[in-house]
Amino acid sequence: MSVTDPQPPAPDAGADAAQEALRDRIAADSLTTRRDYLRIVATVSGGLAVGGVAVASGILHRHGDADGTPQPKRIADRILPGESLAFRYPGDEDRAIAVRMEDGTLAGYSAVCTHLACAVLWRKDRGSEGELYCPCHEGIFDARTGAVTAGPPPRGLPKVILIEQLDGSVWAIGTARSGESLQEGLCRQQGDALRLCQGVSGPGAAAERSERS
Amino acid sequence: MTDAPFPRDPEAPRPPAGPPPAQPPSYHPGSAQPRLNRPVYERYPQIRPTSGYGDPRIRHTGPGPGAGTEQEPERSSKLSARLALALTVLIGQLWGLTIVVDEWMSGDTGTAWWGAGFLVLSFLVVLGLWALDPKDR
Numbered sequence: 001m002s003v004t005d006p007q008p009p010a011p012d013a014g015a016d017a018a019q020e021a022l023r024d025r026i027a028a029d030s031l032t033t034r035r036d037y038l039r040i041v042a043t044v045s046g047g048l049a050v051g052g053v054a055v056a057s058g059i060l061h062r063h064g065d066a067d068g069t070p071q072p073k074r075i076a077d078r079i080l081p082g083e084s085l086a087f088r089y090p091g092d093e094d095r096a097i098a099v100r101m102e103d104g105t106l107a108g109y110s111a112v113c114t115h116l117a118c119a120v121l122w123r124k125d126r127g128s129e130g131e132l133y134c135p136c137h138e139g140i141f142d143a144r145t146g147a148v149t150a151g152p153p154p155r156g157l158p159k160v161i162l163i164e165q166l167d168g169s170v171w172a173i174g175t176a177r178s179g180e181s182l183q184e185g186l187c188r189q190q191g192d193a194l195r196l197c198q199g200v201s202g203p204g205a206a207a208e209r210s211e212r213s
Numbered sequence: 214m215t216d217a218p219f220p221r222d223p224e225a226p227r228p229p230a231g232p233p234p235a236q237p238p239s240y241h242p243g244s245a246q247p248r249l250n251r252p253v254y255e256r257y258p259q260i261r262p263t264s265g266y267g268d269p270r271i272r273h274t275g276p277g278p279g280a281g282t283e284q285e286p287e288r289s290s291k292l293s294a295r296l297a298l299a300l301t302v303l304i305g306q307l308w309g310l311t312i313v314v315d316e317w318m319s320g321d322t323g324t325a326w327w328g329a330g331f332l333v334l335s336f337l338v339v340l341g342l343w344a345l346d347p348k349d350r
Binding site: 033034035037038039041042044045046048049051052053055056058060062114154155177178179180 | 292293295296299302303306307309310311313315317318319321322325328331332333339340342343347349350
């Protein structure tokens with residue numbers, strides 16, 4: 001049988017011809033040309049460009065990006081060695097975690113994984129001295145520096161600057177982004193109000209701050 | 214180098230100028246024969262829209278639409294090359310967007326803006342590839 005052979009009439013052609021035509025139309029292969037694909041690619045490319053400009057404009061929330069200077073906040077009366085504490089600082093949407101390591105080191109980080117924003121947990125039974133662990137995709141962060149030691153996270157955890165008073169109470173006083181040191185983050189937020197930042201505030205430091213902000 | 218085998222006699226009258234060389238016809242997709250440009254359902258009314266490789270009436274599916282009827286077959290490969298280029302640029306944009314997000318979240322806003330500029334320029338390149346030769350299909 002060739003493609004030009006006439007088709008025998010279907011027995012129920014008159015009965016449900018309309019329904020058959022509808023089924024044919026729905027099931028028909030779409031004739032998508034390469035030019036159509038090129039148009040789709042151009043549309044997606046435009047979407048990516050708009051997304052990039054939106055990201056650079058600040059559509060994404062960064063830990064500690066709040067209006068004004070963050071105020072010190074007392075987060076705990078005491079944190080024992082090997083323990084951790086979940087809190088929110090400086091805003092209510094900024095989830096953070098404070099960790100007291102066995103040797104007494106106190107560290108604070110954002111509790112939002114930099115991979116896909118899952119919650120980061122303190123696991124003192126993992127590694128040699130415990131580690132920050134994201135259970136979603138096995139992301140692991142160093143508890144002393146916040147740097148990525150394993151897994152898919154693309155950058156280290158943003159830091160929360162913690163201080164401990166003589167009475168043992170723990171205070172959060174500022175934040176630092178993934179690429180900043182604690183001093184850079186504190187000076188970015190506090191400006192010249194701190195004596196710590198007066199030594200680093202010069203034309204170069206001011207330019208760096210404006211570049212980073 | 215001239216076409217004449219011997220030098221021209223300067224005293225001889227010049228031959229009349231011939232007609233100007235014909236310009237190539239403007240391109241239009243499909244065949245010069247209108248009957249070949251009819252849609253498939255007019256050329257082969259027995260083939261239903263759902264006909265495909267599973268249709269027992271079709272033994273040879275053929276090389277595809279436009280085969281054997283295109284006036285300039287090289288345009289097809291150029292369109293394929295443009296599509297491949299656009300897809301390559303798109304992959305670069307996906308990589309660039311990850312860099313923009315990473316730099317922004319790290320606090321390096323200046324680099325993030327450079328990345329955004331790269332994304333916009335890449336989009337313009339894809340737009341140019343799309344706007345080139347709009348009659349190709």
